[in-house]
Amino acid sequence: xxxxxxxxxxxxxxxxxxxxxxxxxxxxxxxxxxxxxxxxxxxxxxxxxxxxxxxxxxxxxxxxxxxxxxxxxxxxxxxxxxxxxxxxxxxxxxxxxxxxxxxxxxxxxxxxxxxxxxxxxxxxxxxxxxxxxxxxxxxxxxxxxxxxxxxxxxxxxxxxxxxxxxxxxxxxxxxxxxxxxxxxxxxxxxxxxxxxxxxxxxxxxxxxxxxxxxxxxxxxxxxxxxxxxxxxxxxxxxxxxxxxxxxxxxxxxxxxxxxxxxxxxxxxxxxxxxxxxxxxxxxx
Amino acid sequence: xxxxxxxxxxxxxxxxxxxxxxxxxxxxxxxxxxxxxxxxxxxxxxxxxxxxxxxxxxxxxxxxxxxxxxxxxxxxxxxxxxxxxxxxxxxxxxxxxxxxxxxxxxxxxxxxxxxxxxxxxxxxxxxxxxxxxxxxxxxxxxxxxxxxxxxxxxxxxxxxxxxxxxxxxxxxxxxxxxxxxxxxxxxxxxxxxxxxxxxxxxxxxxxxxxxxxxxxxxxxxxxxxxxxxxxxxxxxxxxxxxxxxxxxxxxxxxxxxxxxxxxxxxxxxxxxxxxxxxxxxxxxxxxxxxxxxxxxxxxxxxxxxxxxxxxxxxxxxxxxxxxxxxxxxxxxxxxxxxxxxxxxxxxxxxxxxxxxxxxxxxxxxxx
Numbered sequence: 189x190x191x192x193x194x195x196x197x198x199x200x201x202x203x204x205x206x207x208x209x210x211x212x213x214x215x216x217x218x219x220x221x222x223x224x225x226x227x228x229x230x231x232x233x234x235x236x237x238x239x240x241x242x243x244x245x246x247x248x249x250x251x252x253x254x255x256x257x258x259x260x261x262x263x264x265x266x267x268x269x270x271x272x273x274x275x276x277x278x279x280x281x282x283x284x285x286x287x288x289x290x291x292x293x294x295x296x297x298x299x300x301x302x303x304x305x306x307x308x309x310x311x312x313x314x315x316x317x318x319x320x321x322x323x324x325x326x327x328x329x330x331x332x333x334x335x336x337x338x339x340x341x342x343x344x345x346x347x348x349x350x351x352x353x354x355x356x357x358x359x360x361x362x363x364x365x366x367x368x369x370x371x372x373x374x375x376x377x378x379x380x381x382x383x384x385x386x387x388x389x390x391x392x393x394x395x396x397x398x399x400x401x402x403x404x405x406x407x408x409x410x411x412x413x414x415x416x417x418x419x420x421x422x423x424x425x426x427x428x429x430x431x432x433x434x435x436x437x438x439x440x441x442x443x444x445x446x447x448x449x450x451x452x453x454x455x456x457x458x459x460x461x462x463x464x465x466x467x468x469x470x471x472x
Numbered sequence: 473x474x475x476x477x478x479x480x481x482x483x484x485x486x487x488x489x490x491x492x493x494x495x496x497x498x499x500x501x502x503x504x505x506x507x508x509x510x511x512x513x514x515x516x517x518x519x520x521x522x523x524x525x526x527x528x529x530x531x532x533x534x535x536x537x538x539x540x541x542x543x544x545x546x547x548x549x550x551x552x553x554x555x556x557x558x559x560x561x562x563x564x565x566x567x568x569x570x571x572x573x574x575x576x577x578x579x580x581x582x583x584x585x586x587x588x589x590x591x592x593x594x595x596x597x598x599x600x601x602x603x604x605x606x607x608x609x610x611x612x613x614x615x616x617x618x619x620x621x622x623x624x625x626x627x628x629x630x631x632x633x634x635x636x637x638x639x640x641x642x643x644x645x646x647x648x649x650x651x652x653x654x655x656x657x658x659x660x661x662x663x664x665x666x667x668x669x670x671x672x673x674x675x676x677x678x679x680x681x682x683x684x685x686x687x688x689x690x691x692x693x694x695x696x697x698x699x700x701x702x703x704x705x706x707x708x709x710x711x712x713x714x715x716x717x718x719x720x721x722x723x724x725x726x727x728x729x730x731x732x733x734x735x736x737x738x739x740x741x742x743x744x745x746x747x748x749x750x751x752x753x754x755x756x757x758x759x760x761x762x763x764x765x766x767x768x769x770x771x772x773x774x775x776x777x778x779x780x781x782x783x784x785x786x787x788x789x790x791x792x793x794x795x796x797x798x799x800x801x802x803x804x805x806x807x808x809x810x811x812x813x814x815x816x817x818x819x820x821x822x823x824x825x826x827x828x829x830x831x832x833x834x835x836x837x838x839x
Binding site: 371381385390 | 541542543562563564565568569570572573574576577578579580589590593594637638641
């Protein structure tokens with residue numbers, strides 16, 4: 189057993205770190221959300237005006253709804269791409285498994301910003317995609333909705349978060365004992381039935397973890413809308429950024445942030461509950 | 473393959489009690505890359521039979537089982553069952569079920585759902601599923617655990633559920649892949665007995681894989697002994713013990729003394745041992761079981777016609793009902809002798825003694 193002093197010394201640095209750089213800023217943000225701005229100065233006067241503004245000025249709810257739609261779409265598309273990929277790698281890739289796994293991981297080494305600019309050159313009006321479409325005579329003028337649209341944001345975020353969705357699903361599939369799949373076939377279940385009755389339920393914790401990654405990370409993203417979103421693709425984090433920046437309305441920005449935080453915590457709590465429901469003690 | 477060896481019984485003979493042929497394995501071979509795991513195996517399983525595939529790890533016994541279940545495809549050869557070709561069907565279309573080594577129960581389903589899995593997969597009516605699952609759970613005495621998750625059950629209980637989950641589908645052939653190997657010794661003995669009586673009761677054909685020769689002897693109607701991917705001998709346990717076809721079979725099933733003898737003029741000679749044989753002249757290997765050698769003394773003189781020899785007792789290993797003597801004869805020839813324990817209860821045996829055996833018990837085996 190370790191002594192009490194030893195445990196305290198080991199625990200102190202991370203506790204300090206979390207306290208100073210996480211809990212304290214959250215507390216400050218929370219407090220700010222109940223203050224107000226008067227004549228360009230933040231006034232420490234307790235009020236609920238910021239929260240009232242959130243629900244009365246339609247622009248905030250609109251952007252919030254769009255953000256959830258985008259995050260939801262990104263989650264869905266990342267799952268649709270990530271699950272089959274993980275399934276293929278885990279069950280059918282044979283000797284190329286390691287190599288393909290590395291290929292999936294490689295994009296994570298490339299800076300987020302670089303990938304954002306890459307999409308700009310692909311999707312722009314004189315970009316790679318439009319160039320090809322016109323060269324092939326599929327279209328005669330540049331297609332506008334490709335860049336600076338919610339579509340572009342969903343595309344870029346899906347590209348970025350698919351590996352994050354892939355990883356936990358792949359890990360979950362890898363831990364499914366292969367005899368279970370043989371047992372299912374042995375008992376007369378077709379490959380489709382085996383998938384829906386054994387593989388999918390047993391990979392559910394990984395699927396939920398991946399979906400949570402994609403949803404929560406997309407929800408708070410502000411670079412993708414900034415780079416490829418345009419005016420129609422603005423997300424809630426961009427609103428927060430402008431409130432803290434150009435608009436200099438920290439209290440309202442803090443109130444919006446508290447809302448995002450609550451949304452994130454709610455979705456984390458929901459998926460954690462679901463994950464518990466779907467996790468089973470594996471047999472040795 | 474030593475089916476042509478002397479003393480080898482016919483390869484395909486089934487026990488008298490068994491019915492017609494259920495499963496035919498026809499010259500099946502299996503290669504994994506460059507490794508040959510099975511070499512032209514042919515064997516028949518009779519309906520209602522309890523056949524055991526016995527062998528060391530790497531002998532190919534599990535591979536043969538997996539070929540029959542459909543988890544692997546043979547490199548060459550065919551598998552037929554009741555006039556239907558089996559090896560071309562996917563596993564989910566084969567009328568066989570498997571009890572897996574580590575049970576492979578579905579952790580996300582409770583006991584009842586596990587047992588019902590096969591019936592649901594085949595879209596059996598709900599009422600029938602429920603009654604057949606109850607019946608299967610009663611058969612393995614696990615009705616009270618119907619709502620438990622597999623993780624809550626002990627090894628022996630999981631074993632019973634795995635058995636019920638397979639048998640509820642009423643397979644023509646049940647494949648058992650070392651199902652008792654994960655259980656501790658006592659439970660293992662108990663499950664062996666239950667398995668045997670269950671098989672008698674329901675009459676399903678069992679194909680059982682094990683590396684434990686005692687288990688194979690206790691349970692089987694016939695044992696197919698595999699060695700390095702080839703069939704060494706297939707016969708009833710009594711026959712394979714009394715008349716092993718090869719030196720390997722003699723050593724693997726029970727203990728034996730292998731005598732590498734020179735036959736000349738109607739007598740075989742191996743070190744201190746000399747006994748009459750009808751073999752033609754030349755080198756030959758014989759198997760002489762330790763219990764077929766007796767210790768000669770005043771109250772137990774050698775029987776008429778017995779071969780006798782003299783040896784020094786080096787070790788006396790007490791084993792309850794019997795004890796094993798490690799005997800050395802001239803030229804350091806080592807032999808094992810098993811005698812009844814009561815005979816020598818008084819004082820330890822030491823020094824030189826006379827031993828004898830019936831020459832008929834020295835069984836000629838292929839090397």
